Amino acid sequence: MNEKYLEIRNITKVFQTPEGGEVRALDDVSLDIASGEFFILLGPSGCGKTTLLRSIAGLEYPDSGEIVLQGERIDDKPPYERPVNTVFQSYALFPHMTVSANIAFGLEMENVDKAQVSARVTEALAQVRLEGYENRMPSQLSGGQQQRVALARALAKKPKVLLLDEPLSALDLKLRRGMQVELKRLQRETGITFVFVTHDQEEAMSMGDRIAVFSEGKIVQLDTPVEVYRRPVNAYVADFIGETNLIKGTVVAGGISLPGGNILPTDQLAADSVIPASGEVTVAIRPEDLVLATNGMISGTVRDVIFTGDSVRVHVAVGDVEVIASLASYGTQIPEQGSKVTLNPEHRAARTVAS
Amino acid sequence: MSHTNTASRKRGKLVNLRNFPGFNPAAWFVLFFLYSPLVYVVIYSFNSSRIGAVWESFSVKWYGKVFENTDIQRALKNSLQVGFVATVLSTLLAVMAALGLLRMQRAGKAVAMALIGAPLIIAEIVLAVGTLGLFIAVGVPLGKIGLMVAHTAFCIPFALLPIRARLSQLDMAPFEAASDLGANERQILRRITLPLLAPAIFAGALLAFAISIDDFITSFFVAGPGATTLPVYIFGMIRSTVTPEVNAISTLLLLFSGSVLIGSYLIQRKRR
Amino acid sequence: MTAVTTPPKKQAQRGRPGQSSPKLAYLPIIFLAFAIGIPLLIIVVYSFLEKPSQGTGVKWVFTLENYKALFIQEKLDGTTALDTRYIKVLWTSFYYSVVTTVVTLVLSVPVAMWIATRDAKKRNLLVALVTLPFWISILIRTYGMRQIVADEGPIGKFLGIFNIEWSILYAPPATILGLIYVFLPFMILPIYASAERFDFRLAEAAYDLGAKRMTVVRRIILPSIRPGVISGIALVFIPALGSFLQSDMLGGGKTNMVANVIANNFGQARNWPFGSALAVLLIVLTLLFVLIMQGAAQRRGEKVELV
Numbered sequence: 026m027n028e029k030y031l032e033i034r035n036i037t038k039v040f041q042t043p044e045g046g047e048v049r050a051l052d053d054v055s056l057d058i059a060s061g062e063f064f065i066l067l068g069p070s071g072c073g074k075t076t077l078l079r080s081i082a083g084l085e086y087p088d089s090g091e092i093v094l095q096g097e098r099i100d101d102k103p104p105y106e107r108p109v110n111t112v113f114q115s116y117a118l119f120p121h122m123t124v125s126a127n128i129a130f131g132l133e134m135e136n137v138d139k140a141q142v143s144a145r146v147t148e149a150l151a152q153v154r155l156e157g158y159e160n161r162m163p164s165q166l167s168g169g170q171q172q173r174v175a176l177a178r179a180l181a182k183k184p185k186v187l188l189l190d191e192p193l194s195a196l197d198l199k200l201r202r203g204m205q206v207e208l209k210r211l212q213r214e215t216g217i218t219f220v221f222v223t224h225d226q227e228e229a230m231s232m233g234d235r236i237a238v239f240s241e242g243k244i245v246q247l248d249t250p251v252e253v254y255r256r257p258v259n260a261y262v263a264d265f266i267g268e269t270n271l272i273k274g275t276v277v278a279g280g281i282s283l284p285g286g287n288i289l290p291t292d293q294l295a296a297d298s299v300i301p302a303s304g305e306v307t308v309a310i311r312p313e314d315l316v317l318a319t320n321g322m323i324s325g326t327v328r329d330v331i332f333t334g335d336s337v338r339v340h341v342a343v344g345d346v347e348v349i350a351s352l353a354s355y356g357t358q359i360p361e362q363g364s365k366v367t368l369n370p371e372h373r374a375a376r377t378v379a380s
Numbered sequence: 381m382s383h384t385n386t387a388s389r390k391r392g393k394l395v396n397l398r399n400f401p402g403f404n405p406a407a408w409f410v411l412f413f414l415y416s417p418l419v420y421v422v423i424y425s426f427n428s429s430r431i432g433a434v435w436e437s438f439s440v441k442w443y444g445k446v447f448e449n450t451d452i453q454r455a456l457k458n459s460l461q462v463g464f465v466a467t468v469l470s471t472l473l474a475v476m477a478a479l480g481l482l483r484m485q486r487a488g489k490a491v492a493m494a495l496i497g498a499p500l501i502i503a504e505i506v507l508a509v510g511t512l513g514l515f516i517a518v519g520v521p522l523g524k525i526g527l528m529v530a531h532t533a534f535c536i537p538f539a540l541l542p543i544r545a546r547l548s549q550l551d552m553a554p555f556e557a558a559s560d561l562g563a564n565e566r567q568i569l570r571r572i573t574l575p576l577l578a579p580a581i582f583a584g585a586l587l588a589f590a591i592s593i594d595d596f597i598t599s600f601f602v603a604g605p606g607a608t609t610l611p612v613y614i615f616g617m618i619r620s621t622v623t624p625e626v627n628a629i630s631t632l633l634l635l636f637s638g639s640v641l642i643g644s645y646l647i648q649r650k651r652r
Numbered sequence: 653m654t655a656v657t658t659p660p661k662k663q664a665q666r667g668r669p670g671q672s673s674p675k676l677a678y679l680p681i682i683f684l685a686f687a688i689g690i691p692l693l694i695i696v697v698y699s700f701l702e703k704p705s706q707g708t709g710v711k712w713v714f715t716l717e718n719y720k721a722l723f724i725q726e727k728l729d730g731t732t733a734l735d736t737r738y739i740k741v742l743w744t745s746f747y748y749s750v751v752t753t754v755v756t757l758v759l760s761v762p763v764a765m766w767i768a769t770r771d772a773k774k775r776n777l778l779v780a781l782v783t784l785p786f787w788i789s790i791l792i793r794t795y796g797m798r799q800i801v802a803d804e805g806p807i808g809k810f811l812g813i814f815n816i817e818w819s820i821l822y823a824p825p826a827t828i829l830g831l832i833y834v835f836l837p838f839m840i841l842p843i844y845a846s847a848e849r850f851d852f853r854l855a856e857a858a859y860d861l862g863a864k865r866m867t868v869v870r871r872i873i874l875p876s877i878r879p880g881v882i883s884g885i886a887l888v889f890i891p892a893l894g895s896f897l898q899s900d901m902l903g904g905g906k907t908n909m910v911a912n913v914i915a916n917n918f919g920q921a922r923n924w925p926f927g928s929a930l931a932v933l934l935i936v937l938t939l940l941f942v943l944i945m946q947g948a949a950q951r952r953g954e955k956v957e958l959v
Contacts, residue, residue: 082560083559083560084556084559084560084668084669103559103564104556104559104560104669105559105560105561105562105563105564106562109560110560110561111556111557111560113553113556113557115551115553116553117551117553117554117556117557118554118557119554119557119558119572120554120576121575121576130558130561130563130571131561131562134561134562134563134567135562178557178561179560179561182561182562400762400765400766400869402762403762403763403765403766404766406759406762406763406766407762407763407766407767407778410759410760410763410836410840411778411781411782413833413836414781414782414785414833414836414837415781416800416806417793417796417797417799417800417833418785418788418792418793418796420796420799420800420805420806421792421795421796421799424799433799433802433804433805433809434804473679473680473683474680476676476677476679476680477676477677477680477681479671479672479676479677480672480673480674480675480676480677480678480680481674481677482671482672482674483671483672483673483674484674484677485674488674488677488681491681492677492680492681492684495681495684495685495688495689496684498684498688498689498692499688501890501938501939501942502692502894502935502938503891503893503894503895503910503911503931503934503935503938504894504896505894505896505911505914505915505931505934506692506695506894506914506931506934506935507688507691507692509695509914509915509918509924509927509928509931510690510691510692510693510694510695510931511687511691512918513691513694513695513698513924513928514687514690514691514694516709517694529687530687532683532687533683533684533687533688534688536680536683536684552668552669552670554670555668555669555670555671556668556669556670558669558670559669559670560669565669565672565673568669568670569672572670573670573672590787593789594788594789594790594791596789596790596791596897597896597897597911597915601915601918611789611791614791614792614795615791618791618795618798618901626795630789630792630795630796633788633789633792634788634792637784637787637788637789638784640787641784641787
């Protein structure tokens, strides 16, 4: 794998708001994407991830910085000269063309000969499992089918990079799960580099080879899903990726003093946790890493017990904060509301994070 | 059950709103008012009497006179020629203006909008005599060419109306998609923009044609003796003599407008 | 590969995909400047020039006489007096237009509301019926109206049965009736467009909150059709003010409106400069009205749609 397949170098993009203010959508962003990688741009809306994707496509022009694909600079080219293609959030199908005309459009722009166009349209339709829909109009298709046409249309171009802008956000949960699996399969089979924008952290983790977590125009963390989940660099990432109890504490001798007079010994924290000599720290513990213990380190009072099927979520008042523990619904003694319990962090999964 | 009660009570009041006292007769009166002169014209076009208001017997002789009248045929030919040229040119210019205005900067756009809006706001008589002044000043002979220029000008805003409306409703995403798929500006225009605008361009052209064919005031001043259009000719007939022939021409024109409208409606429906 | 960073091109130089170059609008603008702009300019210029002693056209001598002549009459003995003829013409045009606007408005609100509350199928048919006259020559419609209101026309004949005299043709009422008849659809359609967008569940909610029917009409329905009413007023008043055919064909030339006097000066009277001065006055009055309407609309944050 060529590590520097698509390079984003120091991209900055500032938008003027109608009120005369400025928004830094991208603030000196740099990253390298490898060939054949399934790369995720993750963040809440307005964090700059879509602006970056559109900059790669050529639909936005950054104020400064460079975009380099296979050693060739593409950021000064118009969209129609870039060997990348996009699957749009709204699908953006041509409403006046049939499914096959939609897919053929990009190939006709390259002056591909007719026989080959029709072969590649058939191939693309097979890839997205839409055989038999050639002559339908987009308005006759369901949302999920339109989504597949949009995908086929981009894939037919055999792009060097496929850009996907929240392509699954309009689908319902069940359809979305199915498409996630299919997209992953398609990416594996075609070997095309995917850059996928999403605000859904679960989607990001289940699909991505690597995830770039964005906040306010900057990348806060860039790592594999496991690393991002297990070693969030700060409270923002810890909170955004999955669910986390963020508990403020104070460093004391041999441990961290948590609310309610609880002490969490330093040797229970993840080995690579950075613990200052004194002062305040934030401890991040995932609900599934907390277990009920007979004489645990964190004691509190059970406030709510919520049964969700595969787990039982226990809300525990620890001093003046609430800590959530997610327990397996089988084989566990479920505490009663109002009872006193103690909790232990398992696997040294608790860690301090920068706030 | 109280829930059902509230629901039916609301529905009862809604029915009240639909049948506001006086609205129903007012509406029927207005429709009667709008159509009775037209119906009258159609009925009396079949009156054999020379005196318009006295019904004698059923006859189609006035239609015979219309078809024999070579002046009418010439005027109709002039109207159609001017109307056709003005429709094609004004629609073409309107499409160009609509597309170009999208990205035009403020000052240029303001000037353009003022020029486009002028025929809609300023009384036609003013533009008509001004155009007469212009043609005499620059030596454009009064006649068909001048008429075509003048008609094209005041048809542009009408042709533009549906095109601009459609353009403002269009989703920009398919244009981005086309560019992303490798289409340059020219290809986007030909393959995406124009096909998506087609129904609006058609509607604009129809509007322009109707405005041109109906025009009286500008044609009256700019046509000159050689290029009398149908409305100018009819106006002359109405002024000089009251002849039931006018009822017959009017009925034919009503038939023409009606069939153009129904035809365009059918074409547009077929497209969908 | 190491590339030297150079700043990429700015977005403004490129535009978004599908947004054609503004240059495309140059040709239509140049054409309109020639065929609309220059005629208007010519009228303004002519209004400050003298009338040639013979024939039509203008003499290139600057004068303000044309504007003076709108209000002041020079008598044979050299004394001047106020000339009310043209003030009366302007007043007539204004008065007819106001009456036309008010009557069409009063008729249109119930009709538009009535159409908007029919079911979809009937609604489309009714809208088509109201739109159809727009496609029919104004000349023919005015001519039809002339036959209806003529002394021996259907109304005259009907009233004759009761020995009631009917004679309005070639008098002001016929002109006003003709104006109302011709411009009525221009009032109904924009009001209908507003009424049709009105969510009648709002009225339902108002009822639910205890409002009486008149209160619902006054507080909920009328404010919601306001944009349509403003558009309708503009669409009726502006063309009525400059109308020519109705006063010519129904008023019989006795009740002149501004347009008729302008036409006369460019026709038989052969006084182009004076006709131009009247035309400038008409433009100024029209623009004044447009500004007032826009002001009225903007105060409420609404946009006036002209046509």
